[in-house]
Amino acid sequence: MLDQAIYEGDDMKRMAYVAVQLATQYNNVERMGLNKPFNPLLGETFEFVEDGKYKLISEQVSHHPPVSAFYIIGDSGYKRWGTFNTKTSFGVGTMSFSNIFNEYIEMEEHGELFEWEPPTLSFHNLVMGQPYIDVEGTATLRDLKNPDRYAVVKYHKRGWTSKENDFKLEGSVYRAKDDLAFTFSGKWNDHVVLTDT
Numbered sequence: 258m259l260d261q262a263i264y265e266g267d268d269m270k271r272m273a274y275v276a277v278q279l280a281t282q283y284n285n286v287e288r289m290g291l292n293k294p295f296n297p298l299l300g301e302t303f304e305f306v307e308d309g310k311y312k313l314i315s316e317q318v319s320h321h322p323p324v325s326a327f328y329i330i331g332d333s334g335y336k337r338w339g340t341f342n343t344k345t346s347f348g349v350g351t352m353s354f355s356n357i358f359n360e361y362i363e364m365e366e367h368g369e370l371f372e373w374e375p376p377t378l379s380f381h382n383l384v385m386g387q388p389y390i391d392v393e394g395t396a397t398l399r400d401l402k403n404p405d406r407y408a409v410v411k412y413h414k415r416g417w418t419s420k421e422n423d424f425k426l427e428g429s430v431y432r433a434k435d436d437l438a439f440t441f442s443g444k445w446n447d448h449v450v451l452t453d454t
Contacts, residue, residue, distance in 0.1 A: 260310070263333040263364060269406070269438040270453075272371070273430045275362055276398045276408040277441055277449050279373045280426055283392045284446045286378060297325070336363045339373075350386075353379040353393075370401040376412050391415050392426075392445055405433040412445065 258278030265271040297303070299320040305313045315327035322342065329337040339360035346353045360373040376396040382388045391414060398408040408430040413422040424444040432438045443449035 259331055259335045259337070259362065260333040263331070263335050263366075268367065268369075268403075269430060269432060271364070271367065271369070272398070272400060272406060272408060273439040273441065273451055275364075275371050276410065276428055276430055277451060279360070279362075279375075279398060280396065280410045280428055280441075281445050281449055283376075283378070286390050286392065334364065334366055336365070337361065350384040351379055351381050352383060353377050368402055372399045372401055373397075374399075376410070381415075389415070392424075405431075407431055 258274050258281075262271045262274035262278070265274060297317040299317055302314060302316045309332055311329050311331045313327060313329045315325055318324050318326050318340070319342075324340060324342040326340045327338060329335075331337070337360070340358040342357045343354040344357055346355075355377045356375050360375065362371040362373070363369070364371075374397045376392050376394045379391050379393055380388065381391060392412045393414050394412055396410045396412070398410070400406040408428060410426055410428040413425040413427075415423050424446045426443065426445045426449070428441045428449075429437055430439040430441075437454045439451060439453055441449050441451045
């Protein structure tokens, strides 16, 4: 999606592509399930190169609490970086994780710097029932170089009796306050449909 965004000439559609990519990045959470998460050692670095696509480097910058940082350079011209340091909260049979830091994507040739304020990840039914992971709450995307432009993504919480809201998200991309450019909706683990308003 970020490669597609870089080549898009329309600035609002480009922002919509960035919003959709960030909104659906949590599909790996569903695939991973409740398996033990990857926990590298302090100072351990990882590099990945996908020829013709991107280069990634990440490092475990703190072990207690666990904090990881990453930096990605897309061959098409985008840069993406962030730090993962989560705040944990507990409820009855649930555990929620909110990232303290935001993520950033820069599209230098377009003069855009996006900031992503992520949603909350939560683990449910830890005491009784079938455990599952969910993405909840609201996430916001802002273009820091064009402050009037922003996108809001609402993640619906799964229901107890209905599967209708499972993985459901709805997003809106604004040119300015109350000036809607695009909407998108779908399932964060499967598909999303982008609509021009």
